[in-house]
Amino acid sequence: MTKSFLLPDLGEGLTEAELVTWLVEVGDTIELNQVIAEVETAKASVELPSPYAGTVTALHAQEGTTVQVGTAIIDIADGSAAVEEAAKKEERVPVLVGYGVAGEGQSKRGHRKAPADTAAPADTAAAPIPAAAPTPAETAKPLASPPVRFVARQEGIDLAEVPATGAHGEVTRTDIEAYRTRQEPVAATPTKQETRTPIKGVRKHTAAAMVSSAFTAPHVTEFLTVDVTPTVEVLDKLRGTAHFRDIRLTPLALVAKALLVALRSNPSLNSAWDEANQEIVTKGYVNLGIAAATPRGLMVPNIKDAHTLGLKDLAQALNGLTATAKEGKTGPSDLADGTITITNVGVFGVDSGTPILNPGEAAILCFGAIRRQPWEFDGEIALRSVTTLSLSFDHRLVDGAQGSRFLADIGSILADPLNLVALA
Known part of the structure; x- marks a missing residue:
């Protein structure tokens, strides 16, 4: 049969x-x-x-x-x-x-x-x-993971021609990069070329979601530049403690913690618009999304119940989430039910941006690069660590005053991490 x-x-x-x-x-x-x-x-x-x-x-x-x-x-x-x-x-x-x-x-x-x-x-x-x-x-x-096969298709590379160096005989992304470098001509005559890539998979989903979000939720973006020197100093001290010795502790972890603390007094930023029932749904939990660039495109996996985590557990969750996304192993459940998102453009050396909301969420925080620059401090000009935060929010759910207060609260915590002790 x-x-x-x-x-x-x-x-x-x-x-x-x-x-x-x-x-x-x-x-x-x-x-x-x-x-x-x-x-x-x-x-x-x-x-x-x-x-x-x-x-x-x-x-x-x-x-x-x-x-x-x-x-x-x-x-x-x-x-x-x-x-x-x-x-x-x-x-x-x-x-x-x-x-x-x-x-x-x-x-x-x-x-x-x-x-x-x-x-x-x-x-x-x-x-x-x-x-x-x-x-x-x-x-x-040839053996290769789906993300590697995707890159090969994008580049028009036949995996059978790529020497494999993976631990189990598989072709890796490094192998593809090395192969592509060897195939590039030393001196090529400039010509007009076009590469056409079918719109499907993550790219298709992301495009549809962003268009839907941009034309459904009325976006407002606000900016705040903050002296985060105290945050940088606290991170350096924490890294030297036994508690964080084996944990990769990044500024993003403190930004995430500051956001979670600020949400307690600004719950409207953790809500959703229910069009079918004409209701505003305020969430009593926080599934914190982290926008991640992966071989398959932009993805926003989230940390479930992030509001229950201390700084150490939050840092570990961030590291695990990012590693899983880059390896192309993020599952559907990791992407579902997010309530608010952070996008870290600072890792690309970018100062700020106007991020588009993840569909169904009320807000997204953009964290820019931390730069050493002249700044007014104690009535004098000093060299300080400064970053710019930007917050996009759905104006149906969040009033200007609520969004401004939320962004200011996050900035206040990063300007003086002792506020974490007072507010946590």
Whole structure:
């Protein structure tokens, strides 16, 4: 009996996904819950486990194409007994099913039936439905994570031509950069060129969300320049303590803590507009979003219940969130239910900006670069550490006075971190 596996609902109201990589091919024998493909939604990379055991008889989607939820993507002929017999003949490593980047560690490919006169490699991959039986060299597919494959597609690079240096034989982003550098001509004649990239995945989702936010919520942006020398000094002292010795403590952690404290007396900044019910929803919890630039584009994962965290736990959560986003392992649940956001443009050397609200949120704080510059201090001019904060807010939810007070409270804490003790 042959069963078709339909692309499942991946949550968060998503209706489509890009099929990035097949990890099986026609003729493979697969197990229940074996990862058969990597797909990329507008929010995350996801590994698809098979709901059936048996033999792959057909692949209905090509790599790089967008598939609608509910569409058949693979046919599997029932072969449970054969799978059990094959499992007895050799030791196998269990497959962990879930979100994340594939291509790390052992291959997730199933057992392929090799011709009697050919010893087919056990760890090769192939193009989706070959018209004729290819040779092993033609079917070999380089290992690479979805973000790396995305970069390669953007650059028009064939991963098969890139020397791999990853710990498990996978192509890394560093490998792609090195390959691209070697391919660039030493002296090229300037020509007009165009590169066209399909608008899909995270870029498509981000664009739609930003347009919706910009034309739905009336944005107001205010700016405040602050002498944060005391904050810089406190951070230096904390880094030298046993409590923070093994933790990467950045200015963003104190900015985040200042925002969380300031929200206690300014709850309107942690609210949402419910158009359907004509209600303002004020949240009694804070899921703090951090805008992050990732290989897949802009993402805003959030720290759940950030208002319950002390500075140490908050710093650890920020470090973990950022690392996960850069590795392309952010899952849909990490992106859902944010209540307020911080975007740190200072890491790019930028002083300030007018950020667009994350859809459904009342405010976003922009944290600029900290610079040493002349500043009035105690009636004299001194060299101080100065930064600019900007706050965009939804004027339907937040009055000018409320937004101004909230921004001023954050600035006050950063100008004198002792206020954290008084207000926390």
